[in-house]
Amino acid sequence: MPHYDLVIVGTGSGNSILGPEFADRKTAIVEKGAFGGTCLNVGCIPTKMFVYAADVAATPSVSSRYGVDERLEGVRWTDVRDRVFGRIDPIAEGGADYRKNHEDNRNVDVYQGEGRFTGTKQLRVSFPGDRPDEVLTADRFVLAAGGRPVIPDVPGLAETGYHTSDTVMRLDELPKRIVVLGGGYIAAEFAHVFASFGVAVTVVNRSGALLRQEDDDVSARFTELASKRFDVRLERKTLRARRTGGGVALDLEGPQGAETVEADLILVATGRTPNSDLLDVAATGVATTERGHVVVDAHQQTSVAGIYALGDISSPLELKHVANHEARVVRHNLAHPDERITSDHRFVPHAVFTSPQVASVGVTEREAAATGLSYVVSKQDYAGIAYGWAMEDTTGFAKLLADPSTGRLLGAHIIGPQASTVIQPLIQAMSFGLDARTMAHGQYWIHPAMPELVENALLNLPLD
Ligand SMILES: Cc1cc2nc3c(=O)[nH]c(=O)nc-3n(C[C@H](O)[C@H](O)[C@H](O)COP(=O)(O)OP(=O)(O)OC[C@H]3O[C@@H](n4cnc5c(N)ncnc54)[C@H](O)[C@@H]3O)c2cc1C
Numbered sequence: 143m144p145h146y147d148l149v150i151v152g153t154g155s156g157n158s159i160l161g162p163e164f165a166d167r168k169t170a171i172v173e174k175g176a177f178g179g180t181c182l183n184v185g186c187i188p189t190k191m192f193v194y195a196a197d198v199a200a201t202p203s204v205s206s207r208y209g210v211d212e213r214l215e216g217v218r219w220t221d222v223r224d225r226v227f228g229r230i231d232p233i234a235e236g237g238a239d240y241r242k243n244h245e246d247n248r249n250v251d252v253y254q255g256e257g258r259f260t261g262t263k264q265l266r267v268s269f270p271g272d273r274p275d276e277v278l279t280a281d282r283f284v285l286a287a288g289g290r291p292v293i294p295d296v297p298g299l300a301e302t303g304y305h306t307s308d309t310v311m312r313l314d315e316l317p318k319r320i321v322v323l324g325g326g327y328i329a330a331e332f333a334h335v336f337a338s339f340g341v342a343v344t345v346v347n348r349s350g351a352l353l354r355q356e357d358d359d360v361s362a363r364f365t366e367l368a369s370k371r372f373d374v375r376l377e378r379k380t381l382r383a384r385r386t387g388g389g390v391a392l393d394l395e396g397p398q399g400a401e402t403v404e405a406d407l408i409l410v411a412t413g414r415t416p417n418s419d420l421l422d423v424a425a426t427g428v429a430t431t432e433r434g435h436v437v438v439d440a441h442q443q444t445s446v447a448g449i450y451a452l453g454d455i456s457s458p459l460e461l462k463h464v465a466n467h468e469a470r471v472v473r474h475n476l477a478h479p480d481e482r483i484t485s486d487h488r489f490v491p492h493a494v495f496t497s498p499q500v501a502s503v504g505v506t507e508r509e510a511a512a513t514g515l516s517y518v519v520s521k522q523d524y525a526g527i528a529y530g531w532a533m534e535d536t537t538g539f540a541k542l543l544a545d546p547s548t549g550r551l552l553g554a555h556i557i558g559p560q561a562s563t564v565i566q567p568l569i570q571a572m573s574f575g576l577d578a579r580t581m582a583h584g585q586y587w588i589h590p591a592m593p594e595l596v597e598n599a600l601l602n603l604p605l606d
């Protein structure tokens with residue numbers, strides 16, 4: 143039974159831990175799928191490459207407002223797909239090869255199999271094919287095994303067949319009709335991608351709004367705009383999935399009674415769940431929350447000394463920049479056990495790369511009101527800044543919340559072109575404690591650029 147100083151389970155953000163500071167330790171990394179994890183192989187990176195192509199495909203639909211008439215001649219789906227995976231797959235293979243064969247990693251053993259705890263600090267790894275299982279023990283473990291899509295308990299769904307974000311990007315041909323189950327990040331991004339490529343998209347959601355974790359004003363605006371582009375069915379219970387002569391069908395129950403949606407395929411996008419159960423972290427004594435997230439302290443250590451966790455297996459935020467931040471904390475704490483640092487989750491931003499883009503940091507107005515925070519609000523439309531005129535934007539806006547006594551920002555929410563980029567100075571201000579007035583007046587804002595949206599939103603705050 144091989145014994146290690148350190149074993150890492152998962153090669154997403156977990157793969158970035160093994161640096162030169164561990165060269166004198168006996169280490170191993172265990173991965174059951176493609177090297178690089180969700181973000182590289184089936185998450186952030188491929189989706190954003192598809193979204194970029196979708197944004198390009200969607201331009202003719204709006205160009206006439208500038209007096210420019212364009213036509214989309216066609217979408218070569220397999221070329222779109224192969225551009226993405228032609229770039230990504232070699233990176234995953236190169237990552238595995240580096241860990242297995244490069245001399246930097248002579249102290250690293252790579253196990254390409256599935257790990258499952260069988261006792262305290264004891265991990266059984268099973269491999270595809272005939273290779274017998276191996277049991278590894280280690281002084282320290284890092285749990286970086288991420289999560290997986292949740293499949294709702296809909297009668298007939300398994301027999302009918304469905305896609306998730308893990309599979310839908312590798313389709314051999316573009317469907318004509320797609321039904322997306324769910325109304326969160328993944329639903330919003332893929333609905334935009336497929337609709338831009340000419341697919342008829344139906345979105346079926348349980349609740350009454352899309353992107354409902356966003357500030358209510360943003361969620362309402364996105365739901366309104368999405369309803370013009372896609373067939374959006376809200377407040378629907380999915381009773382049954384079934385095959386039809388020409389494809390698939392979902393039988394729904396909604397405010398107007400029973401109805402059926404037909405399509406060529408179903409994309410399930412109803413959230414993700416951490417992999418702590420499949421890894422059986424309980425067998426090594428690691429505690430989890432009710433939703434299955436591994437419980438960690440501020441140093442990212444689990445309930446067992448010497449076992450750390452990071453990313454989606456322990457964080458309900460489920461974001462790559464969070465997993466990367468936590469990996470840096472774990473890496474430091476493993477290398478410097480007497481000078482451990484803590485992770486910082488104060489101002490975690492996110493963006494939804496749909497159309498229009500959505501980006502957010504800090505509290506929503508709903509959260510501010512619910513927690514009794516004292517706050518003031520401002521709003522600025524893209525339509526009210528010069529660059530918004532250039533784009534003929536009539537629907538985007540920024541909404542800010544600030545503390546009236548200090549002027550510090552509490553939350554920022556943007557829906558509109560390049561929201562994921564436009565929001566960055568607000569994240570910076572919140573992270574470094576810059577108050578809204580100093581931020582607005584203490585620097586030049588390039589005219590007439592898109593960040594004037596932020597400048598005006600700051601100036602609109604009723605402070606003083
Ligand atoms: C479609 C999609 C789009 C996304 N887009 C964005 C985005 O734009 N921006 C953003 O910030 N985030 C995005 N995310 C979220 C982001 O991908 C995750 O937050 C991030 O990848 C989590 O990293 P991780 O290291 O915790 O886990 P992962 O990257 O999931 O890595 C876990 C690894 O562990 C392996 N593993 C699991 N169990 C075992 C086991 N028992 N034994 C061995 N190996 C195991 C898995 O195969 C996997 O490779 C997206 C996610 C999805 C699904």
Ligand SMILES: NC(=O)c1ccc[n+]([C@@H]2O[C@H](COP(=O)([O-])OP(=O)(O)OC[C@H]3O[C@@H](n4cnc5c(N)ncnc54)[C@H](O)[C@@H]3O)[C@@H](O)[C@H]2O)c1
Nearest residue numbers: 294324325326327328329347348411412413414460493494
């Ligand atoms: N741009 C990004 O950063 C990005 C992109 C994609 C995914 N992600 C990460 O991946 C995670 C998972 O994304 P997601 O979109 O699957 O989850 P989500 O939590 O964002 O949304 C799930 C949606 O499914 C709906 N739902 C749940 N059960 C349902 C059912 N039975 N029928 C119909 N609707 C149902 C919910 O109401 C909700 O709208 C996100 O939380 C996010 O952190 C991030």
